[in-house]
Amino acid sequence: MTDAPTDDNPTDSPPATHRPLVVLDKVNKHFGDLHVLKDIDLTIGEGEVVVVIGPSGSGKSTLCRTINRLETFETGTIEIDGVALPDEGKELARLRADVGMVFQSFNLFAHKTIRENLTLGPIKVRGLGVDKANERATQLLERVGITEQADKYPAQLSGGQQQRVAIARALAMDPKVMLFDEPTSALDPEMINEVLDVMTGLAKDGMTMVVVTHEMGFARRAANRVVFMSGGQIVEESTPQEFFTNPRSDRAKDFLSKILTH
Amino acid sequence: MDAITQNLDLFWNGFLRSLTICLWGGVGSLVLGTFIATCRVAPVAPLRTFGTAWVTVIRNCPLSVLLFMFAFGLPEIGINAEYYYFGLAALIIYTSAFVCEGLRAGINSVSAGQAEAARAIGLTFTQTLTQIVLPQAFRTSIPPVGSVIIAMFKNSAVVGAFGVGLDLYSVGESLTSAQGFAALPVLTGVAIGYLMITLPAGVGLGVLERKVAIAR
Numbered sequence: 001m002t003d004a005p006t007d008d009n010p011t012d013s014p015p016a017t018h019r020p021l022v023v024l025d026k027v028n029k030h031f032g033d034l035h036v037l038k039d040i041d042l043t044i045g046e047g048e049v050v051v052v053i054g055p056s057g058s059g060k061s062t063l064c065r066t067i068n069r070l071e072t073f074e075t076g077t078i079e080i081d082g083v084a085l086p087d088e089g090k091e092l093a094r095l096r097a098d099v100g101m102v103f104q105s106f107n108l109f110a111h112k113t114i115r116e117n118l119t120l121g122p123i124k125v126r127g128l129g130v131d132k133a134n135e136r137a138t139q140l141l142e143r144v145g146i147t148e149q150a151d152k153y154p155a156q157l158s159g160g161q162q163q164r165v166a167i168a169r170a171l172a173m174d175p176k177v178m179l180f181d182e183p184t185s186a187l188d189p190e191m192i193n194e195v196l197d198v199m200t201g202l203a204k205d206g207m208t209m210v211v212v213t214h215e216m217g218f219a220r221r222a223a224n225r226v227v228f229m230s231g232g233q234i235v236e237e238s239t240p241q242e243f244f245t246n247p248r249s250d251r252a253k254d255f256l257s258k259i260l261t262h
Numbered sequence: 263m264d265a266i267t268q269n270l271d272l273f274w275n276g277f278l279r280s281l282t283i284c285l286w287g288g289v290g291s292l293v294l295g296t297f298i299a300t301c302r303v304a305p306v307a308p309l310r311t312f313g314t315a316w317v318t319v320i321r322n323c324p325l326s327v328l329l330f331m332f333a334f335g336l337p338e339i340g341i342n343a344e345y346y347y348f349g350l351a352a353l354i355i356y357t358s359a360f361v362c363e364g365l366r367a368g369i370n371s372v373s374a375g376q377a378e379a380a381r382a383i384g385l386t387f388t389q390t391l392t393q394i395v396l397p398q399a400f401r402t403s404i405p406p407v408g409s410v411i412i413a414m415f416k417n418s419a420v421v422g423a424f425g426v427g428l429d430l431y432s433v434g435e436s437l438t439s440a441q442g443f444a445a446l447p448v449l450t451g452v453a454i455g456y457l458m459i460t461l462p463a464g465v466g467l468g469v470l471e472r473k474v475a476i477a478r
């Protein structure tokens with residue numbers, strides 16, 4: 001991609017100065033006997049972009065899904081903008097609307113048009129008028145580079161287009177933070193960049209993002225911090241530069257040697 | 263064929279009565295069946311237990327036994343109504359269990375990601391169900407639920423045999439046994455009456471299925 005050298009790297013602003021937006025404190029989760037999240041402590045500041053990386057089965061998806069309570073957890077707390085996540089119910093639904101989520105498999109609503117995918121949440125959850133919601137949908141579709149497709153159904157779009165619509169759908173809720181769970185790993189190679197470009201744009205605009213991805217180019221370009229997970233634990237946290245060139249833990253070294261040489 | 267031509271208005275009234283039972287039975291069992299299916303997928307354990315118990319008991323109970331319980335059992339505990347209402351209620355409750363299972367098959371065919379995406383944008387459980395899951399589930403449920411409803415139309419004859427009176431089946435019954443008409447032509451007339459309900463219903467279902475298949 002046409003990226004300037006690292007002098008405009010967002011890591012210039014240290015994470016410590018960000019106001020804490022998502023705070024996980026000693027979060028533990030089990031799937032039956034399997035301890036998937038072990039004492040996870042993680043603070044994500046406003047405007048920060050955190051890339052989560054790690055071997056398959058290390059709990060990255062579970063972490064993402066736990067942050068907006070698509071999964072329950074047993075002990076610990078998760079606060080979004082100072083408010084602890086409640087159990088199921090209306091209150092939780094409202095808080096969830098503040099946390100955008102983009103899935104590996106897009107999950108656009110198959111029976112609704114692209115436009116309806118973008119307006120459903122704002123109308124039903126935020127109580128926006130239909131005209132306002134439509135206007136905003138048009139803006140957002142333009143922002144992710146999808147024009148003239150608003151009245152099609154998701155199945156009529158390419159994977160890359162669908163994922164960009166999914167990002168727009170999340171943005172339509174004006175979320176405080178966006179979670180991305182391997183947003184490009186279901187895409188054909190030629191479509192990966194169009195999605196990463198949109199995400200890079202979001203990062204530049206100051207969106208707070210948690211991104212599970214193995215796209216190192218994106219991590220170097222857009223992330224403030226890389227969090228390396230293994231076996232349900234956060235093993236290492238550092239800047240992308242530091243992590244990719246000089247990993248400290250053996251597990252990170254081992255993991256990087258595998259993904260760099262394949 | 264005299265049996266039919268001489269009693270055409272009787273047949274016609276019987277047909278209308280049967281049609282009414284079918285319509286109310288259809289609406290009632292669709293509504294109740296959707297409610298029970300909702301219970302079965304609800305995030306609240308007691309509701310799920312209730313839904314499962316409902317389906318297990320009702321589905322494994324013969325319709326005639328259910329009808330007897332309504333018609334003769336309920337008056338014993340002080341609930342009285344016309345046989346018509348008892349019969350209709352039993353028919354609706356009986357059919358709801360099958361509608362529920364047909365719908366649930368449709369719900370299970372909707373990928374879990376659809377509901378997750380809906381929850382992730384902040385929709386409540388009810389909104390997720392009514393806006394995202396059920397509309398997609400209905401599409402795949404049209405053939406199985408349609409069969410259930412057509413079976414219910416025919417089951418309405420059992421309700422008729424039970425003394426609802428004036429429906430198609432009862433007309434046939436009274437013409438043959440009380441007035442001594444030959445059974446074959448009378449029952450042919452009754453069968454034609456039922457076909458006049460079930461055949462258009464089948465055609466309607468086909469149209470519906472094609473229509474939702476296009477809108478995708």
Ligand SMILES: Nc1ncnc2c1ncn2[C@@H]1O[C@H](COP(=O)(O)OP(=O)(O)OP(=O)(O)O)[C@@H](O)[C@H]1O
Nearest residue numbers: 031032034036054055056057058059060061062063
């Ligand atoms: N619903 C579930 N029930 C039981 N076990 C699960 C469930 N979801 C995930 N797991 C298990 O939890 C562990 C962590 O899974 P998770 O999906 O979070 O890993 P991941 O880091 O995202 O892996 P990948 O890179 O393959 O996506 C895995 O061992 C997985 O098998």
Ligand SMILES: [Mg+2]
Nearest residue numbers: 060061062182
């Ligand atoms: Mg995963």
